[in-house]
Amino acid sequence: MTDPASLNERIWLAVAAIPAGRVSTYGAVANAAGLPRGARRVGRALGALPPDSQIPWYRVINAQGRIAIPQGSKAAREQWDRLLGEGVIPDANGRIDLRRYGV
DNA sequence: CTGTTGACAGTAC
DNA sequence: CGTACTGCCAACA
Numbered sequence: 399m400t401d402p403a404s405l406n407e408r409i410w411l412a413v414a415a416i417p418a419g420r421v422s423t424y425g426a427v428a429n430a431a432g433l434p435r436g437a438r439r440v441g442r443a444l445g446a447l448p449p450d451s452q453i454p455w456y457r458v459i460n461a462q463g464r465i466a467i468p469q470g471s472k473a474a475r476e477q478w479d480r481l482l483g484e485g486v487i488p489d490a491n492g493r494i495d496l497r498r499y500g501v
Numbered sequence: 502c503t504g505t506t507g508a509c510a511g512t513a514c
Numbered sequence: 515c516g517t518a519c520t521g522c523c524a525a526c527a
Contacts, residue, residue, distance in 0.1 A: 405510070424523050435508050437523040442511070445522060458522085466522035473522080 408432060409443040416457040419484045421499045423461045441466060456480040463493040 412430040416422045428436040444455045456477040460466045467474040481494070488494050 425525095428523085433509090435524080436510085438508080438521060439510060439523090441522040446511090455522090460522080461524060468522080471522090477522095 405431070405433070405436075405439060406443040406446055409440050410447065410451070410453045413440075413444070413453050413455060413458055416454055416501065418454075419486065419499070420501050421457050421459050421481070421486055421494055421496070422501055423459060423496070424466070425461055426501070427458055437461075454480075459494060461496075463488075463496050 408431045409427060412427045413422075415430065416427075424437040424440045428434070428440045431440070433439055440458070444458060447453055447455050458466075465474055465477050467477060486494060486499050
């Protein structure tokens with residue numbers, strides 16, 4: 399880890415640090431991974447995440463409290479399903495309250 | 502709410 | 515090997 403194989407690995411580790419029942423934003427994960435302005439890098443890293451990984455990628459949402467994945471995608475439904483299963487409930491506007499679930 | 506700008510690793514060419 | 519373009523975003527106007 400003193401010399402990570404790739405940025406993706408560092409990003410994944412930062413995502414893995416998110417506690418259950420909580421959510422984090424791309425910016426926060428990027429900051430935790432050592433990328434102060436690398437929010438977009440986080441998105442690409444999650445997209446490159448292997449399907450058999452144990453990384454809680456679904457706990458990562460954008461700064462607007464919304465899922466960044468295009469609605470209708472299988473991954474988007476899975477993300478909502480997993481979040482609901484951990485007690486993360488969106489408000490009436492369909493947005494997750496970062497003031498409550500945010501770390 | 503929409504639009505534009507910033508920043509930077511992958512990827513394509 | 516270099517150049518251009520892209521992208522599960524954020525911050526600002």
